[in-house]
Amino acid sequence: MRFGGLTAVRSVDFTVNSGEIVGLIGPNGAGKTTFFNCLTGLYIPTEGTVSYQGKVLPPKPHLVTQAGIARTFQNIRLFANMTVLENVLVGRHTRTKEGLWSALLRGPGFRKAEKESEAKAMELLEFIGLAGKRDHLARNLPYGEQRKLEIARALASEPGLLLLDEPTAGMNPQETRATEELVFAIRDRGIAVLVIEHDMRFIFNLCDRVAVLVQGEKLVEGTSDVVQADERVVAAYLGEPFEGDPGTAEAAEVEAAEAAAEAVAEDRTADAAPPSDAAPAADAEDADAESTEADSTTKGETQ
Numbered sequence: 001m002r003f004g005g006l007t008a009v010r011s012v013d014f015t016v017n018s019g020e021i022v023g024l025i026g027p028n029g030a031g032k033t034t035f036f037n038c039l040t041g042l043y044i045p046t047e048g049t050v051s052y053q054g055k056v057l058p059p060k061p062h063l064v065t066q067a068g069i070a071r072t073f074q075n076i077r078l079f080a081n082m083t084v085l086e087n088v089l090v091g092r093h094t095r096t097k098e099g100l101w102s103a104l105l106r107g108p109g110f111r112k113a114e115k116e117s118e119a120k121a122m123e124l125l126e127f128i129g130l131a132g133k134r135d136h137l138a139r140n141l142p143y144g145e146q147r148k149l150e151i152a153r154a155l156a157s158e159p160g161l162l163l164l165d166e167p168t169a170g171m172n173p174q175e176t177r178a179t180e181e182l183v184f185a186i187r188d189r190g191i192a193v194l195v196i197e198h199d200m201r202f203i204f205n206l207c208d209r210v211a212v213l214v215q216g217e218k219l220v221e222g223t224s225d226v227v228q229a230d231e232r233v234v235a236a237y238l239g240e241p242f243e244g245d246p247g248t249a250e251a252a253e254v255e256a257a258e259a260a261a262e263a264v265a266e267d268r269t270a271d272a273a274p275p276s277d278a279a280p281a282a283d284a285e286d287a288d289a290e291s292t293e294a295d296s297t298t299k300g301e302t303q
C-alpha cells in the first residue's frame with residue numbers, strides 16, 4: 001500500500017486460521033492500521049489481494065463485512081447520540097434483508113425482523129456485559145464500556161473473523177485483563193481474532209501466533225515464545241526482553257508501592273497525606289501504564 005512516495009505496507013503475506021487468536025504488533029507508524037484498512041476495503045491496496053474463505057474480497061467495506069469480517073477502530077467510532085442498543089442494531093444491518101434504514105426508522109412492515117434483531121442484539125449485550133445499559137446514550141458510557149460496545153457492534157454483523165485495532169488503548173490494568181477474557185470468549189464462540197496492540201503482556205498472554213510489522217514489512221511471525229525471544233524483534237521494537245512472567249508486573253507494583261511509601265514517610269505533612277495504601281495503588285497503575293506509553297504518544301494521528 002503506497003501513499004504517494006510512502007510505502008506503508010509492503011508484501012505482507014499473512015493468514016489467520018479459524019479458531020485462532022493472532023497478534024499484529026510493531027512500532028508506531030509500522031503500517032498495522034493501514035494493513036487493517038486494506039483488509040477491510042477502506043483502502044484499495046496498490047498491489048495484492050485479500051481472500052476470505054478461499055474467495056478474493058472486493059475492496060468495499062460493506063462487502064467485506066457481508067463476507068464475514070468485522071472490525072473495531074483505533075479511535076472509537078460509535079454513534080454517540082444513539083443508545084447502546086441502537087449502536088448494536090446498526091451493526092446488524094448487513095445481516096438483515098431490510099438494511100440500515102429499517103434498523104433506524106423502524107417502519108411498520110419490519111416488526112418481526114426488528115424483534116429478531118433486537119433479541120440478537122440483546123444477547124450480544126448480555127455477552128459483553130452491557131445489557132443493563134441498553135438505553136443509555138453511547139456518549140455517556142465510560143471509555144472502557146465504549147470500547148466494549150464497539151466490539152459488540154462488530155460482533156452484531158456475525159463475523160467469522162474479528163479485527164481489533166488497539167482494543168485496550170487507554171484502559172487500566174483491570175479493564176485490560178477483562179478485555180483479555182472477552183477476546184478468549186469471542187474465540188470460544190468460533191470467531192477468529194486478529195488483534196493489534198502495543199501492550200505486550202496482553203498480546204503474549206492472548207495470542208496463538210504473533211506477527212511483527214516494522215516499516216511496513218513483516219519482520220517475524222511465530223508463536224508468542226518464538227517472537228519474544230527473537231533478537232530482531234527485541235532490537236526493533238521491544239527494546240528490552242519481555243519476561244512473560246506475571247511476577248514482573250507484581251514486582252513493578254511492589255517497587256512503586258515502596259517508592260510511594262518512602263515518599264510519604266519523608267513528607268513532613270504526612271497528616272494531610274492520603275492513606276498510605278492509596279498512594280501506592282495510584283503509582284502502581286502509573287508503572288503499569290509504561291508498557292503502553294509508546295502508543296499513546298502518536299495515537300490518533302494515523303487514522
Ligand SMILES: Nc1ncnc2c1ncn2[C@@H]1O[C@H](COP(=O)(O)OP(=O)(O)OP(=O)(O)O)[C@@H](O)[C@H]1O
Nearest residue numbers: 003008027028029030031032033034035298302303
Ligand atoms: N491515509 C493516509 N495517507 C497518507 N499516509 C498515511 C495514511 N494512513 C497512514 N499513513 C502513513 O502510513 C504509515 C503507517 O501508518 P499506520 O497508521 O498504518 O501505522 P500503525 O502501525 O497503525 O501505527 P500506530 O501504532 O501508531 O497506530 C505512517 O507513516 C502513516 O503516516
Ligand SMILES: [Mg+2]
Nearest residue numbers: 032033074302
Ligand atoms: Mg494504528
